[in-house]
Amino acid sequence: MILSAEVENVDTVLFWIAETGTGTWGERTLIGYDIDGRDGWSIEWDFGDRIFHDHIVFQALGSDGSTQAMESINVHSDVETDEE
Secondary structure, rough: OOOOOOOOOOOEEEEEEOOOOOOOOHHHHEEEEOOEOEOOOOOOOOOOOOOOEEEEEEEEEOOOOOOOOEEEEEOOOOOOOOOO
């Protein structure tokens, strides 16, 4: 993950999901976190049958308590419709 190179002494990475659009950051949901980067920064997340039109945000926190970096990816479900 690129974030670990941007933030020195990363000790926690938070994984958030936020709806697309403006002003949605305050309504984000924490979906997991990782405090052991020795094997890379990752989580397992059972999202069920959720349909996505969201941002997944990775927030790296430095051990100095004030350093952080964020990156995000956009996630969209490929929804099939029944056409007769």
